[in-house]
Amino acid sequence: MKNFTFKINENSYGVKIVSHEDNIVELEVNGTSYSVKMKEEVKTVKTPTLVRKPTSGAIEPLKINPSSSTTKIIAPIPGVILSINVKVGDMIKVGDTLLVLEAMKMENSITSEKSGKVSAINVKVGQQVLQSELMIELE
Known part of the structure; x- marks a missing residue:
């Protein structure tokens, strides 16, 4: 042996x-x-088993408050703003790409879930954003 x-x-x-x-x-x-x-029997060592806690579910998408006059577009994950595809005053429709956010070497297109007018842009190209940071406001 x-x-x-x-x-x-x-x-x-x-x-x-x-x-x-x-x-x-x-x-x-x-x-x-x-x-x-031997005086005592040798105890065999078991290989530990990794047990993972079940996940609480998928990340929920941004909820839009229909009674509010403004809609806030927040960062779903931390990342860097690669491009901004709208300007203040632009009219947008549901599904329009507002900006591109790079996170973990992947480009994520942030699209509008509501039609409206862009009232404020709180980020600029190259800026790092944290999760839940306000990026764009719509009226």
Whole structure:
């Protein structure tokens, strides 16, 4: 099974473990066979199992308040603004691309979920944004 070399009081010993069952170990020390009964049974170590906590679900999309006169477009994830496709005063429709946000080396097109007029742009190209940071406001 395994070979070991021990040095005790300047003497070198070659130990070979031949077999191991329960608490009995058969071994050879410098070619002489020995049967050793261990005081306690050796406990086998189990490989740990990774247990993941179930996820709470997918990230919910931005909820639009229909009674509010303004709609706020917030960053769904942290990233860098690559391009802004609208200007203040532009009229937009549902599905129009407002800006492109790069996150984790992926380009994410942020689209409008509501028609309206762009009233404010709170970011600029190259700016880093955090999750839930206000980017664009619509009327």
